[in-house]
Amino acid sequence: MLPILAALALTLTVSPALAGENERVPPVTHAATLKECGECHMAFQPALLPAESWSRIMDGLRDHFGDDAGLPDDVAADIRAYLVGHAGRGDGRLMRITEQRWFEREHRFRDDVRKNPDIRSKANCEACHRDAARGRYEDD
Ligand code: HEC
Numbered sequence: 001m002l003p004i005l006a007a008l009a010l011t012l013t014v015s016p017a018l019a020g021e022n023e024r025v026p027p028v029t030h031a032a033t034l035k036e037c038g039e040c041h042m043a044f045q046p047a048l049l050p051a052e053s054w055s056r057i058m059d060g061l062r063d064h065f066g067d068d069a070g071l072p073d074d075v076a077a078d079i080r081a082y083l084v085g086h087a088g089r090g091d092g093r094l095m096r097i098t099e100q101r102w103f104e105r106e107h108r109f110r111d112d113v114r115k116n117p118d119i120r121s122k123a124n125c126e127a128c129h130r131d132a133a134r135g136r137y138e139d140d
């Protein structure tokens with residue numbers, strides 16, 4: 001790992017907010033997002049995706065990566081406003097954090113990562129980053 005390169009990649013591609021103390025990703029502070037988007041997986045921090053990606057996700061909750069994550073309209077609108085309002089940078093055509101270029105650059109997973117029962121998915125951030133829910137991804 002080259003910490004300098006990693007920090008640079010983050011500063012340039014995730015969010016200007018990450019250039020601050022210890023490259024910390026601002027944690028989720030919105031109660032409805034924590035509750036509704038933290039049910040099946042960790043509630044991902046808004047800075048991990050650009051606004052357009054969040055909009056796409058919120059438009060398609062009823063068919064959300066094979067699950068029905070549908071919400072009442074008012075709750076969905078509240079969550080959308082939070083995510084879009086605190087979004088980071090990246091490719092808005094991609095809905096997955098794990099497909100963003102910065103993510104692929106930081107993570108050179110072996111092909112069998114999905115078969116590891118302790119990890120299961122690249123999106124299972126907490127399997128490798130113990131403090132992911134608090135926005136801490138460095139030095140794990
Ligand atoms: C009913 C369960 C469920 C709920 C509720 C849910 N999700 Fe998901 N989400 C999933 C599944 C399943 C995946 C695919 C996980 C994988 O590929 O490992 C996923 C993946 C994602 C990803 C892509 C992760 C990656 O691969 O980079 C994002 C972003 C995401 N969800 C955001 C949200 C948001 C925002 C909410 C709240 C509005 C939400 N999810 C609520 C089940 C859920």
Ligand code: HEC
Nearest residue numbers: 001006007023097106122123124125127128137138139140
């Ligand atoms: C299989 C283990 C694994 C999974 C799963 C994983 N990561 Fe990582 N991640 C790493 C490793 C290893 C590094 C590079 C070493 C380091 O800098 O901590 C890293 C680096 C990072 C960095 C750069 C940290 C820095 O300071 O340079 C970020 C941000 C990050 N991961 C976010 C995520 C997010 C968000 C998820 C889930 C969507 C995730 N990771 C899933 C292992 C993983």
